[in-house]
Amino acid sequence: MFKFVSPVLLLLLAHAPFVSADGEANPLDLLKGEALAVNIVARVMQSGHVTVWNMESRKITISGRGVQIRLEGDNVLVLAHLIPYINDDKSILLVALGQVWAPAADRKGYKYYSTMKSLPITPGEKVFFFPFGMAVDQKANVYTVELEIQVVPYSTIKNNSTKK
């Protein structure tokens, strides 16, 4: 038994470059190439193409671990759950679960929508999520809220930042 365990322990110890000199491991280094960065850009569009407001955010996750987005307005609420899955061929399956509370068109109450959609995407490919649907009539006083989502391997971001 010990004859088998000892070599295994030695091998494990040999894989300890993640522990820095002061003895503390850097968890992000532990993620190696498995981590994913989810870039989120929230926009409020007017007339379908004029950006009146935007906000950017980035979250780091791993395959199968979702990113929760809570979008709050004066009288609207959106809860979005984005789960990226890495396939064996390095493509990504993006699963989006959404819950939307918004006033009805006649302003006489609220509507609740729930949705679950999945999209196979490539790393870096942009996806738009319209929680309140897309403006059809292009009226000036109608706003469209969109979330631009981009999933990229965390290692690419790290490399880019290091080059700068």
Added chain:
Amino acid sequence: MRKKYMCPDTELLSAYYDDELDGFWEPRVAEHISRCAVCQGKLDSFARLSEDLGQVEVPEFEAGMLRSWQAIQNARETKTVKIWNKRISVPVPVLAAAAAVFVAVFGLGVFLNLNGSPAPSAPEVAVQQPQIAPVDFQVSNLNDLLNYLNSKDLGTNVTIQLPKGVDQLSVGQPQLIRAADFNRGQ
């Protein structure tokens, strides 16, 4: 008065006919038969019976004996196999044949797999399904990693506050669209 001899019984006459009588009885019975027409008639009936029996075809004892011997052998070679507390009897030749068929089928399956031939019953859709890659970390303490991921800076919760006054929203079904499939303004 002439002495009257009693006739020997049928069994004694049959033994005489078969030359099975000893030296004491054989001359006495022969003397009686020479003078008794009834016993001569019985002897004649014995002769006819023997003749008739001789004409009857002798049954094939050898074939019957072989069949009996085979049945006995089968009974001796039958093994009792327990299956779910039930006893069933399977002859050894049947067991051997079943084992041979199993080995042949198994060997064929292994041969086909080694040659990369897909099983005919395997659905193609299952092969084409992309497999989600397992996440493989070299982590000594997974709790540290999860705590770090759930910390304030790296938490996966994002709260976005929409600006004031944005209440004239187009309300409809939520949509998830690839950028490549979306033309803005159309």
